[in-house]
Amino acid sequence: MGTTPRARRSDTRERIQQTALGLFVTRGYEKTSLREIAEELGVTKAALYYHFKTKEDILTALSDRLGEPVDELIAWGREQPPTLENKRELLSRYSVAVRDAAPLYRILQENQATLRDLDIGTRLRERVGAVSQLVHAAEDGEDAPLETLVRFSSALLTVHFGTFTLDEMPGDPEARRAALLQVAMEILDSTDGGSAG
Amino acid sequence: MGTTPRARRSDTRERIQQTALGLFVTRGYEKTSLREIAEELGVTKAALYYHFKTKEDILTALSDRLGEPVDELIAWGREQPPTLENKRELLSRYSVAVRDAAPLYRILQENQATLRDLDIGTRLRERVGAVSQLVHAAEDGEDAPLETLVRFSSALLTVHFGTFTLDEMPGDPEARRAALLQVAMEILDSTDGGSAG
Amino acid sequence: MGTTPRARRSDTRERIQQTALGLFVTRGYEKTSLREIAEELGVTKAALYYHFKTKEDILTALSDRLGEPVDELIAWGREQPPTLENKRELLSRYSVAVRDAAPLYRILQENQATLRDLDIGTRLRERVGAVSQLVHAAEDGEDAPLETLVRFSSALLTVHFGTFTLDEMPGDPEARRAALLQVAMEILDSTDGGSAG
Amino acid sequence: MGTTPRARRSDTRERIQQTALGLFVTRGYEKTSLREIAEELGVTKAALYYHFKTKEDILTALSDRLGEPVDELIAWGREQPPTLENKRELLSRYSVAVRDAAPLYRILQENQATLRDLDIGTRLRERVGAVSQLVHAAEDGEDAPLETLVRFSSALLTVHFGTFTLDEMPGDPEARRAALLQVAMEILDSTDGGSAG
DNA sequence: AATGAATGAGAGTTCATTCAT
DNA sequence: TATGAATGAACTCTCATTCAT
Numbered sequence: 001m002g003t004t005p006r007a008r009r010s011d012t013r014e015r016i017q018q019t020a021l022g023l024f025v026t027r028g029y030e031k032t033s034l035r036e037i038a039e040e041l042g043v044t045k046a047a048l049y050y051h052f053k054t055k056e057d058i059l060t061a062l063s064d065r066l067g068e069p070v071d072e073l074i075a076w077g078r079e080q081p082p083t084l085e086n087k088r089e090l091l092s093r094y095s096v097a098v099r100d101a102a103p104l105y106r107i108l109q110e111n112q113a114t115l116r117d118l119d120i121g122t123r124l125r126e127r128v129g130a131v132s133q134l135v136h137a138a139e140d141g142e143d144a145p146l147e148t149l150v151r152f153s154s155a156l157l158t159v160h161f162g163t164f165t166l167d168e169m170p171g172d173p174e175a176r177r178a179a180l181l182q183v184a185m186e187i188l189d190s191t192d193g194g195s196a197g
Numbered sequence: 198m199g200t201t202p203r204a205r206r207s208d209t210r211e212r213i214q215q216t217a218l219g220l221f222v223t224r225g226y227e228k229t230s231l232r233e234i235a236e237e238l239g240v241t242k243a244a245l246y247y248h249f250k251t252k253e254d255i256l257t258a259l260s261d262r263l264g265e266p267v268d269e270l271i272a273w274g275r276e277q278p279p280t281l282e283n284k285r286e287l288l289s290r291y292s293v294a295v296r297d298a299a300p301l302y303r304i305l306q307e308n309q310a311t312l313r314d315l316d317i318g319t320r321l322r323e324r325v326g327a328v329s330q331l332v333h334a335a336e337d338g339e340d341a342p343l344e345t346l347v348r349f350s351s352a353l354l355t356v357h358f359g360t361f362t363l364d365e366m367p368g369d370p371e372a373r374r375a376a377l378l379q380v381a382m383e384i385l386d387s388t389d390g391g392s393a394g
Numbered sequence: 395m396g397t398t399p400r401a402r403r404s405d406t407r408e409r410i411q412q413t414a415l416g417l418f419v420t421r422g423y424e425k426t427s428l429r430e431i432a433e434e435l436g437v438t439k440a441a442l443y444y445h446f447k448t449k450e451d452i453l454t455a456l457s458d459r460l461g462e463p464v465d466e467l468i469a470w471g472r473e474q475p476p477t478l479e480n481k482r483e484l485l486s487r488y489s490v491a492v493r494d495a496a497p498l499y500r501i502l503q504e505n506q507a508t509l510r511d512l513d514i515g516t517r518l519r520e521r522v523g524a525v526s527q528l529v530h531a532a533e534d535g536e537d538a539p540l541e542t543l544v545r546f547s548s549a550l551l552t553v554h555f556g557t558f559t560l561d562e563m564p565g566d567p568e569a570r571r572a573a574l575l576q577v578a579m580e581i582l583d584s585t586d587g588g589s590a591g
Numbered sequence: 592m593g594t595t596p597r598a599r600r601s602d603t604r605e606r607i608q609q610t611a612l613g614l615f616v617t618r619g620y621e622k623t624s625l626r627e628i629a630e631e632l633g634v635t636k637a638a639l640y641y642h643f644k645t646k647e648d649i650l651t652a653l654s655d656r657l658g659e660p661v662d663e664l665i666a667w668g669r670e671q672p673p674t675l676e677n678k679r680e681l682l683s684r685y686s687v688a689v690r691d692a693a694p695l696y697r698i699l700q701e702n703q704a705t706l707r708d709l710d711i712g713t714r715l716r717e718r719v720g721a722v723s724q725l726v727h728a729a730e731d732g733e734d735a736p737l738e739t740l741v742r743f744s745s746a747l748l749t750v751h752f753g754t755f756t757l758d759e760m761p762g763d764p765e766a767r768r769a770a771l772l773q774v775a776m777e778i779l780d781s782t783d784g785g786s787a788g
Numbered sequence: 789a790a791t792g793a794a795t796g797a798g799a800g801t802t803c804a805t806t807c808a809t
Numbered sequence: 810t811a812t813g814a815a816t817g818a819a820c821t822c823t824c825a826t827t828c829a830t
Contacts (some may be wrong), residue, residue, distance in 0.1 A: 002825065010793060028310025030227055049822070066384060110309035113225025132362075146368065149378040154355040154384070161354045162347065163795055165329075171343065179347040186387060187351070187380070207810070230803065240810055242804085248810095252804065404789070420805050422704025424621055439825085447743065449825065505617025506701035526594070528757075546750040546771040547757060548778070555748045556741065559723075563736065574742040577829065580781060581745070601814060624799065636800085638815055646800065 001149060013051045015041055017065075020058045024107050029059065051168045059107070066104040067127060069097040074130045082137035087152070090134055095159045095181045099173075106164060110186040132156060149192050155184040210248045214262075217255045221304045223379045226256065227311040233362060256304070263301040264324060266294040269351060271327045271347075279334035284349070287331055287383060292356045329353060347389045348388050352381040407445045409435060411459075414452045418501045422454065424508040453501070454514045460498040460519055463491040468524045476531035481546070484528055484577060489553045489575045493567075500558060526550060549578040604642045606632055611649045616694050620650065620702045650698070651711045658694040658718060660688040665721045672726035678743070679776060681725055686750045686772045689769075690764075697755060723747060746775040 023032040034055055038045045050141050052058045073093050080086040098105055106117065108124045115121030135156045138144050144152075162180040169176060216238050219299045231252055231360040235242045247253045253355055270290050277283040295325050300326040305312065305321045312318030341349075366373060413435050416428040428449055432439045446452045468489050474480040492499055502509065502518045509515030529550045532538050538546075556574040561571060592606040610632050614623040615745030623647055629636045643649045664684050670675040689696055698714045699706065726747045729735050735743075760767060 011235035012793075030314065031322075035820085041818085044795055045821085046796075046823085050793060050795095055821070065250060090330050107310075110313075111311075113304075114227060114311070116225065146372060146375050147379065149366075150359065150363070150373070151357055154351070154377075154380045157358045157362065158351040162350055166277065166347070167356065169346075174308050175343060176347070179344050180351075181342065183347050183351045183384070187384060190383060190387075194293055231805090233804080243806085243813075244811055246805070247812095305820080407789080422707065425704060429824080430824090438791055440792075440827085443826070444790060501704075503700075505701035505705075507698075508621060508705070510619065510701075529778075540766060541770050541773065543760075544757070544767070544774050546752065546754055548745070548771070548774045549754045550718060551748050551756065552745040555752050556744055557747065560741070563740075568736060570741070574740050574745070576738065577741050577745045577778070581778060584777060585782075603814075625801090626799085634814095637802085637817075640801070641814060641816095781817055 004123070012041075012043065016051055016058060016091060017062055020060055021103055021107075024062075025103050025112075026058065027047060028114070029061065029107060045087050056118050056120055057124070059118075060123075061123060063104060066101040067124070069100060070094070070127055070131070073097050074134065077131075077134040081132070082139050084139070084191070085153075085187065087135055088188060090131075091155060091159055091184050092181060095163070095176055095177055095184075096157075098160060098163050099177060100166075102163060105160075109164060110190045128160075151187055155187040158184045158187065206312065209238075209240070209244065213245060213248055213255065215257055218300055218304075219260055219318070221256065221259075222300045226304060226308040229235075252316050253317055256315075260301060260317055260321060263298040264321075267298060268290070269323070270294050271331065274328075274331040279331070279336050281336070281385065281388070283328070284332055284352075284384060287328075288352060288356055288381055289378060291328060291353075292374055292381075295319070295357060295360050298375060299364075300362060302357075309392070325357075343389050348384055349365075352384040354382065355381045365367055400436060406435075406437070406441070410445055410452060411456055414543060415456055415497055415501075418453065418456075418505075421495050422508070423501060423505045426587065450514055450541050453512075454517075457514055459517060460495040461518070464488070464495060464521055464525070467491050468521070470529065471525075471528040476528070476532070476533050481529055481549075481582060483547060483579050485527075485553055485582070486575060487570055488550075489526060489557070491577075492557050493552060496557065496561075499554075503558065522554075545581055545584065549581040551582065552578045555556060595614060603632075604632065606781055607639060607649060608653055609641055610700075611700045612653055615650065615653075615698045619705070620698060637644040647709050647711055650709075651714075654695060654711055654715060657692040658715070660691060660725065661685070661718055661722070664688050665718070665725065665782040668722075673725070673730050675730070677777065678726055678746075679779060682724075682746060682775050682779070683772060684773075685722060685747075686754070686768055689754050690753060690768055691760070696751075700755065719751075726785065742778055749763055749775045749778065770783075 016037065020037050023037060023040070023053075026062070027036075034045050034048055038048055041047075048058070052061065073090070074189065076093075077086070077090050080089075104124075104152075105128075108121075108128070132153075135152050136144075136149055159180055163177070166176050166180065167173065213234065217229070217234050220234060220237070224233070231242050231245055234255075235245055238244075245255070249258065274283070274287050277286075278358075289322075301321075303326075305318075305325070307319070312321065322384070329350075331345055332349050356377055360374070363373050363377065365368065410431065414426070417431060428439050428442055431452075432442055440453070446455065459572070467484070470487075471480070471484050474483075480549075498518075499522075502515075502522070506515075509518065512584050516534070527548075529546050530543055553574055559575070560570050560574065561567065600724070605627065611623070611628050614628060614756070616633070618627070624641055625636050627638055628649075632638075643652065664681070667684075668681050671680075695715075699712075699719070703712075706715065723744075726743050727735075727740055750771055754768070757767050757771065758764065
């Protein structure tokens with residue numbers, strides 16, 4: 001009862017994105033051919049082109065959708081003053097956003113060379129760069145000392161790459177995320193905690 | 198007397214590797230065609246095949262050469278007991294090794310999806326995995342608590358990825374490396390320093 | 395009172411033809427895709443197929459419409475004896491007909507290779523061929539000498555191709571047409587003027 | 592006795608051009624696929640790409656080769672003052688050049704729409720345009736009257752298009768060429784013959 | 789009167805690789 | 810120590826056309 005077996009007003013566009021996302025993650029963007037996507041879906045290559053103008057367009061659609069929370073986070077971050085407290089909040093939210101968009105960021109991570117000259121590559125890198133900027137932004141006019149900057153970097157690297165490199169560990173993913181975030185926070189705190197202590 | 202006008206005992210093999218390395222870094226492994234390498238060198242594609250059995254072979258040769266210090270480091274690490282002190286030493290040496298082999302690791306980083314099904318990809322990942330294992334190895338029989346493991350990860354992520362993501366910063370690269378290492382050390386120290394303090 | 399807001403008795407068929415004619419002229423028949431026509435019109439490709447059975451059919455409709463005057467001219471010509479006087483008349487009328495159907499003849503001219511195996515191509519060429527035959531037709535039983543035939547050809551070539559190659563010249567098109575016709579007439583006249591002299 | 596059956600240092604490049612020329616003439620440039628050329632030659636498509644960078648490149652090579660005499664003629668023409676006598680000479684030489692390069696000019700003629708946006712199309716049209724300019728060039732500072740210009744056009748149209756439209760006629764091609772040229776000369780002469788008479 | 793969805797066929801092009809010389 | 814010539818497989822993309830709704 002109920003589930004339409006083949007969908008009337010066509011959910012094909014949806015299904016293309018899901019299939020593509022899976023293949024882009026497991027096989028890589030470049031190595032995934034449109035033939036593969038089409039075959040796995042049981043349609044012809046031409047059908048893909050009915051729904052998307054180019055191969056890159058499929059990834060763009062995916063990026064627009066999955067990357068939205070990060071975009072919102074960046075927008076939020078730009079409105080806040082670059083206090084330590086706000087950076088903590090930023091990292092905290094980012095750890096959630098990057099987890100939710102993990103497949104997308106994995107694609108970016110593992111296909112950087114390929115995506116380099118694609119528009120979508122630029123857009124993805126800008127997203128990452130924007131977060132990085134917010135994390136590094138100086139609280140006052142003065143430039144922060146190198147060590148402080150590095151600490152900011154380290155905290156972000158921990159959250160970002162930890163999400164990917166630790167996901168093969170056994171155990172509760174949520175616990176891992178919490179632990180990563182906690183360590184990142186400590187790195188952040190030691191920034192002036194060290195100088196203050 | 199002196200400069201042979203046209204290659205002493207064929208340095209072509211050498212030159213192929215250098216050219217390939219440069220192109221693999223800037224354009225990516227997959228996107229660099231043998232035609233490109235050959236053209237930039239002023240030889241024919243067939244010449245490449247005289248010196249290397251396959252395209253992958255070029256990368257393999259590069260990896261054998263540039264990766265040697267890391268291999269030695271791994272060998273050294275496996276002989277040491279997994280004390281915190283040794284991990285500090287490991288990270289310290291690693292920060293030098295990864296800096297020296299930066300182009301190679303960048304290629305690995307930015308072409309993961311492509312290299313995934315290549316033998317050389319496996320070998321490169323094993324190298325990274327081995328370092329990771331040494332850093333995570335438990336000091337005694339018991340499993341370390343998650344937070345401790347994450348701290349280890351964080352320290353390694355800082356050294357490893359920091360080397361790449363920070364290299365666009367202005368300033369002295371060596372100072373950056375020192376700062377990265379220092380922060381990594383602190384992360385490492387807070388492991389039981391926190392519980393001890 | 396009364397401009398219907400959205401097509402009275404569907405002028406879509408009309409509009410398709412106009413759009414197609416424009417594109418066939420500027421981009422060529424083959425290079426104009428049905429997608430282009432549809433997009434420029436703001437309808438779907440399928441709509442074109444509601445009004446025309448095939449792409450060729452659009453051109454056929456165009457040809458039937460624009461080519462009518464030439465067809466009538468041919469019919470007229472076939473009823474006249476092939477006197478020099480009638481040829482003069484024929485050329486005169488042709489210079490008007492080809493001007494009025496210029497876009498159509500331009501399409502034929504510039505897409506000959508493409509139209510070669512299409513039915514409509516054959517029909518278009520037959521039209522041109524028929525005019526040519528009328529111009530070359532011998533006045534009496536005997537075959538005309540080569541030079542005379544060539545002169546007939548030359549007169550027709552002048553009117554026909556002159557219409558297209560001269561239309562980038564500045565100045566009054568009608569004056570140009572008159573001049574072309576006049577020169578063509580002189581060529582025709584010198585036919586027996588030479589033999590008579 | 593003696594003809595190498597398969598050629599050592601490869602005459603394939605040559606053969607590709609011949610085959611392509613033939614197919615471009617009979618089937619048209621666009622409608623001739625590289626697969627067709629390759630099959631007719633008994634090689635693979637990739638072999639074509641070893642010898643020519645693109646499909647257009649094949650036509651370009653053909654144009655460079657066959658168009659040379661016309662280029663030389665243009666160069667010659669540009670050095671002469673635009674006297675009637677020189678125009679006679681120009682037309683005379685042109686009738687030979689266009690005959691020799693007939694297949695090339697036929698391709699240009701019958702595929703204008705297709706070649707329009709190709710570089711080679713531009714170059715081919717420039718060649719034709721250059722001849723046209725030489726024929727129309729004013730002898731003195733004053734602009735020639737329209738009728739004179741039209742007469743110049745007519746003479747050129749006669750030689751140029753006559754070469755193609757008359758080549759289906761039975762009889763000696765050389766006689767036809769001579770007749771065309773003669774008629775063209777008369778058209779040219781009547782230029783001031785009319786005003787003088 | 790028109791749309792949305794899809795297809796099959798084919799295009800030009802690029803690639804890593806091979807092999808006789 | 811290299812080259813010239815070629816291949817087979819794959820790729821992204823476009824097109825005219827169809828058909829249920």
